[in-house]
Amino acid sequence: MPSRQLTVDEIVGVLKRSSVPTILVEGDDDMMIYRWMAERIGIYNVDPLPCGGRTALLEVYKRRTEFSRLQTAFVADQDMWLFTAIPPEYADIVWTEGYSIENDLYAGANLEVLLDRDEASEHTQVLKSLIEWFAFEVEEYRRGNEARVSTHPNEIVPPGTTNISPQFIAERGYRQPDHTTIAEIEEQYKLKLRGKTLFQLLVRYLSASSRKEKYSFYTLYKKAFKILEPHVYMERLVKKIEYVLKNS
Numbered sequence: 001m002p003s004r005q006l007t008v009d010e011i012v013g014v015l016k017r018s019s020v021p022t023i024l025v026e027g028d029d030d031m032m033i034y035r036w037m038a039e040r041i042g043i044y045n046v047d048p049l050p051c052g053g054r055t056a057l058l059e060v061y062k063r064r065t066e067f068s069r070l071q072t073a074f075v076a077d078q079d080m081w082l083f084t085a086i087p088p089e090y091a092d093i094v095w096t097e098g099y100s101i102e103n104d105l106y107a108g109a110n111l112e113v114l115l116d117r118d119e120a121s122e123h124t125q126v127l128k129s130l131i132e133w134f135a136f137e138v139e140e141y142r143r144g145n146e147a148r149v150s151t152h153p154n155e156i157v158p159p160g161t162t163n164i165s166p167q168f169i170a171e172r173g174y175r176q177p178d179h180t181t182i183a184e185i186e187e188q189y190k191l192k193l194r195g196k197t198l199f200q201l202l203v204r205y206l207s208a209s210s211r212k213e214k215y216s217f218y219t220l221y222k223k224a225f226k227i228l229e230p231h232v233y234m235e236r237l238v239k240k241i242e243y244v245l246k247n248s
Contacts, residue, residue, distance in 0.1 A: 005052040008059045014049070015060075015067035021245050023048045024074045026057050030101045032218075034075070036225050037238050046245070054079065061093060073244040075237070077101060080141045080149070082192065094240045097233050098188075102195025104233035107188075109224035111202060114215065119205045125162035126153070126201060127193075131186050133164055134193050135177035138185065148172065149194050153201045 005028075006014065015022060025034050027050050034048040051057040054076055061074050074093045077100040078086065086095060096104050115123055133156050134149070141147035156168050168174065185192045199217055206215040215223075225234055 005050070008051075008056050008063075011049065011051060011056075011060050012063050012066055015070055015072065018047070018067075018070055021046045021071035022073075023241060023245075024057060024060060024072060025050055026054050026076055027052060033101055033105060033221065033225060037234070037241065058090065061090065071245045071248045073241045073248065075101075075241060080138070080147055083138050083141060092244075094237065094244060097236060098191030098195065099193070100195040101237075102199055103191050103193075104195075104237060105221060105224045105231075106195055106198050107190035108231040108233040111220055111224060115202075115205055122162060123201065123205055126157050127189070128186075129157050129162060129164050130197060130201065131189055131193055132177060132182055133174065134197070135181040135185050136174055139177050139181055150196075153197055154204065159204065 011024075023034055023038065023046060025031070025048055031048060031050060038046040038048055051060055057074060057076055064072065064074075075096075076090075076093050077096050079099060081087075082099050086093075098104050098107055112120065112123070130153055137147040137149050151168075151172075156164055158165055164174065190198065199220060202220065203215065203217055205211075206220070208214075225231060
């Protein structure tokens with residue numbers, strides 16, 4: 001992969017010259033997941049190419065006629081469009097089922113069984129608080145305000161506690177969201193609460209210094225994708241990507 005992020009013009013230039021089937025994805029963070037997908041598809045010379053974010057990926061997508069001879073599949077996270085709608089002009093993009101690729105990974109693998117009884121009890125309480133926080137951010141987004149969804153769960157619910165921090169409430173201007181919004185996320189939290197947040201919370205417990213068996217983000221991702229099979233959401237993405245590549 002390149003040492004720096006290519007610009008949209010540079011990505012388009014690369015695609016014009018390439019003959020290798022390409023999966024265009026948002027960024028570097030999720031590349032190992034997409035590489036595993038490429039292996040699963042069975043096209044070993046497929047090239048997952050990060051675009052440096054969804055905005056850049058959509059700009060490349062708008063210019064796809066410039067490299068129409070190349071087999072390509074565009075894959076993107078729904079992000080907050082999950083709570084409104086995906087614009088119709090992007091209908092041909094392969095979208096995640098949930099908020100992000102991490103959500104699809106998390107939702108298809110029952111990773112929470114790795115928690116012991118005490119960990120699971122506290123995890124459930126903290127998760128409830130995080131769902132309420134995220135419901136607030138969803139309501140902010142729907143009102144046209146900025147949704148600050150990338151806050152680490154430790155800032156929202158500090159380790160050793162189970163409720164939203166008073167300091168965070170004051171600094172963020174948090175207010176209790178409507179119960180219907182909370183229920184909307186709670187019902188499918190594995191798909192609707194930001195995936196990175198779900199993994200960050202799980203690692204908070206599974207990498208604790210007092211734990212004999214520890215898990216990192218990488219080991220959890222690998223366990224979810226490569227070990228815990230069949231994986232319904234990953235298989236869905238694989239099949240969609242495979243179909244788009246074959247028909248592009």
